Amino acid sequence: MFLRRAKTPSLHLALVSWLSYLLWLVACSGSPLGSADGSGGETGNASSGGKPEAGAPSTWTKTMPSIANFAYFSGTSSTIGPRILVRGNDPSTRISSLHFEFLDAEGKPAVIDPDGDGASESAELDVDVPAGQPQGAFFVALQSAPRFDETVQIVAVTPRDTSANWGERKMAFITSMPLRAEGQDCDADGFDSCTTGTMCTANGATESPRCMSIAVVRSSRCNGAPVIVARSGAQSVSGEAAGTSAWDAPSGCASDERRGGPESTYWLRVTSETPSITLTTASNKTNFDTVVYVLPSCTAEPQDALGCNDDGEPPSSTLTLRDVHPGSYLVVVDSLDAKGGSFELRVTVP
Structure with missing residues (x-):
């Protein structure tokens, strides 16, 4: 089954069940990136409409979407399969979709049968990239299921613009990161x-x-984390989850495939024995899928969390701590979306 991050591009209806899907689109600024082969990405093979064809006439220019970096990395563990990363230029903000092809060692469509029922799944996948992103670049990551690389040795990707023109097709062989x-x-x-x-x-x-x-x-x-002093009643703080990830939610609280998103931290200072404290991101100011957990100290690992919640209606999370002793606790508002975003955290003491 495909797993999708909230607020990500839609997929075509013919989804393949063997790929756990994560799509990260990052708005990049600054000068355009170089091409995947270092040539600058000004010309290449392209076709218009239908599927991309190798050896088609060279019709696209440096203003069309192009692939700058493309990699297919082998799995890092028995529970998380290989990753496919695509980073590209989109100087005219014309990117529409990416067409992926999953191939065997001979470059032929891979035979994919994860459940062993004899019925092969599709060896192609189209990913729609949202319009309206800042001009400059795009980034897409696909997290595959374990054993995906047993049959898929090569991945090809072709960008498509809003006029249905195909850009240059790139190929990546599986390799170690x-x-x-x-x-x-x-x-x-x-x-x-x-x-x-x-x-x-x-x-x-x-x-x-x-x-x-x-x-x-x-x-x-x-x-540098702000301090929230627990007191009777409700209080709210606004924040932003951005940058690189230093914490991840405890295993079992949120999907392992959705790790690595940015977070924001607060100190919750409790001055007396408190029967219950509720923390929630349920607010119209929260614009990404959150997971909230509380650590006993800055040096504690996620598995030592005193509580964790990802069960609220996306994008909200609501966590209630019981019989809280005096002390300082680290509250982590983590993102299950790669980009993070803005949120409001409300702390309530009955």
């Missing part, structure tokens, strides 16, 4: 990975992303 050490430059979109205990983040708006200690990043963010 490059690994970066602490202090090395890294790619914030996930085209490489940092070593265990580190994460890819930028230390300031003007610096390039690099691998930094997760503990150091968390400590810095905790030190």
Whole structure:
């Protein structure tokens, strides 16, 4: 079954059940990216209408959507399958969709039969990319199901613009994700990975992303987190989940396939024994799918959470803590959408 993030582009009706689907579209600014082959992406094969055809006449220009970076990475665990990442240029804001083809080692359509019933699933997938994004670039990530790479060895992708013109078709062979050490430059979109205990983040708006200690990043963010003092009645704070992710929701509270979204943190200061405290993001000011959890300290891991909730009607989450002792607790408003967004957190003490 496909899993979709809230507020993501729609898929064509012929969905394939073997791919757990996550679509991240990132609004990028700045100068256009280079092409996937380093040639600058000014010309390439294209066709108009129908399906993309290899060797079609060269009809598109540098103003059309083009693929800058494209990778197909093998699975990282037995529960999370391979990832497909596409980053491209869209200088004239004409991107409409991406057409994916899943191929075997010989470049032929892969035979995909995840449930072993003898009925093969479709080896093609169309992903609609929303219009109205800031001019510049787009980013799409597909998270596949485990064992997907047993039959799919090659992935091809072709961009299509709003006039039904096909851009240049690109192919990616399955490979291992490059690994970066602490202090090395890294790619914030996930085209490489940092070593265990580190994460890819930028230390300031003007610096390039690099691998930094997760503990150091968390400590810095905790030190700057606003404080909410629990008191009788209701109080609300507005915030934004943005940037890179330093925390993830505890396993079992939210889908493992929807990890890596940005978050925002607050200190909840409780000054006396309190029978219950309710935290909720249910508000018309919340514009992304949230998950809320509370940690006993900044150094605690997500599995040590005192409570977690992702069961509210999207995008809201509502969590009630019982018999809360005096102390300071770290409240994490996490995003199940890759981009995050704005939210309102209401804290109520009866």
